[in-house]
Amino acid sequence: MRYPSVIRPILVLAFFFLQVFGFAQDFPAAPNPPRLVNDFTGTLSATEVDQLEQKLLAYSDSTSTQVSIVLLGSVGPYDISDYAFQLGEQWGIGGKGKDNGILILAAIDDRKVFIATGRGMEGVVPDALAKRIVTNKILPNFKMQEYYQGLDQATDVIFKLASGEYKADEVMSEGNNIGAVLFLLLFIVLFVILPIIKNRKDNNNHMGGKGGGVDFWTSILLANALSGGGRSGGKFGDFSSGGGSFGGFGGGSFGGGGAGGSW
Helix, strand or coil: CCCCCCCHHHHHHHHHHHHHHHHHHCCCCCCCCCCCEEECCCCCCHHHHHHHHHHHHHHHHHHCCEEEEEEECCCCCCCHHHHHHHHHHHHCCCECCCCCEEEEEEECCCCEEEEEEEHHHCCCCCHHHHHHHHHHHHHHHHHCCCHHHHHHHHHHHHHHHHHCCCCHHHHHHCCCCHHHHHHHHHHHHHHHHHHHHHHHHHHHCCCCCCCCHHHHHHHHHHHHHHCCCCCCCCCCCCCCCCCCCCCCCEECCEEEEEEEEEC
């Protein structure tokens, strides 16, 4: 169908505005009142949202770095990475000039998640480490529908990386402990199971002996090692806020850094 030349510019302009407003509706408006944790799906309980909010708020107050969590149903036709970058830009996550924002975006219905890093955080959490966090912390928990645990553990690692408590090689090696596990199993067989069997045979032959006392203490030491004794596990710091409120995002910018995955 051909339109008069005078109508064509109007149609083009109308199409342009429809596209602009259509895309704008794909992105939720920045929360008012401002919040760092925004669950638009009801996946997290109110208590879980509040716990994450207070944790991220306390971290923001003490470091100025803004880590935000957003849970959506779907990102529609967008690639989740592109959606995360655009949402981070529109909301202005991070400080203006510092660009020290991080967005953890999860599309629950799409079963996809992405960590987008602000320009100022790309050196702290480079793409390879963001991928590790997604693979080792978020996805295993999300597969079991443990959404809070996945987000809680992911933010713990991000905090430690930002503070320098975690080094890049430690995060990269996390999850690649097959050799250590095999060594531990061999150790248990040689120094626990076989001595127990030997002592039982000795007792059956009325040879008595120490009654397995050494094996008992070996077992105690192994149990302590397996439970993480001697390492300072747990959460990073004590980011327990006194119930304050988030003052709003600062106008940070995103340059395309980050990584994601699906479960």
